[in-house]
Amino acid sequence: MMADRRAGVEQKDGPRELRVKPIKNGTVIDHIAGGQALNVLKILGISGTTDATVSVVMNVESGKLGKKDIVKVEDRELLEDEVNKIALIAPAASINIIRDYKVVEKHTVDLPDEIVGVVRCQNPNCISNTSEPIKSRMLVKAKNPVLLRCIFCEQPLTDRIAEYLI
Ligand SMILES: Nc1ncnc2c1ncn2[C@@H]1O[C@H](COP(=O)(O)OP(=O)(O)OP(=O)(O)O)[C@@H](O)[C@H]1O
Ligand SMILES: [Mg+2]
Ligand SMILES: [Zn+2]
Numbered sequence: 001m002m003a004d005r006r007a008g009v010e011q012k013d014g015p016r017e018l019r020v021k022p023i024k025n026g027t028v029i030d031h032i033a034g035g036q037a038l039n040v041l042k043i044l045g046i047s048g049t050t051d052a053t054v055s056v057v058m059n060v061e062s063g064k065l066g067k068k069d070i071v072k073v074e075d076r077e078l079l080e081d082e083v084n085k086i087a088l089i090a091p092a093a094s095i096n097i098i099r100d101y102k103v104v105e106k107h108t109v110d111l112p113d114e115i116v117g118v119v120r121c122q123n124p125n126c127i128s129n130t131s132e133p134i135k136s137r138m139l140v141k142a143k144n145p146v147l148l149r150c151i152f153c154e155q156p157l158t159d160r161i162a163e164y165l166i
Helices: 037-043 080-089
Strands: 026-033 054-062 066-074 094-099 102-108 114-116 137-143 146-150
Touching (some): 026 037, 026 080, 037 054, 037 066, 037 080, 080 146
Antiparallel strands (some): 026 066, 094 102, 114 137, 137 146
């Protein structure tokens, strides 16, 4: 392949400078643990048939996390319950609200001490799985890594939490 070596021309668009285009308005979910971006998309209801403009970056180097994922969604600001679900699978995530190309708000995600009706108990015999009007209730015992414990049967939940989201 021929490189552009014209004298005086800066090679701004070379492969090493490739960047995702900045977004004008929307949300950047940064510092997602490597490998969790697709679960974040699932929480946001973004599937292959979406109309939304979304960029996903997976497994880039991060000082804090080793490898991280980033999700950028245009023209959307997240709801509180969406942010709480993201906290379950990406406890170090930061939510950056972009307006007119600038970060105007930055939040770190946080979990409440108890989450109700969000995650199904792993125990198939748990009353929250067998008795219709009883909603799941999980105590948040640790936030990073996340450790949940069912209030009814004390079953812990820590791995593959995305699979148990209601
Ligand atoms: N207009 C934009 N379009 C797309 N992504 C953006 C835009 N502005 C900022 N970002 C991204 O949002 C994230 C937060 O931006 P910020 O400028 O606060 O970076 P930072 O100083 O590295 O933040 P942090 O301390 O949280 O790591 C970064 O991943 C950045 O690349
Ligand atoms: Mg950064
Ligand atoms: Zn239970």
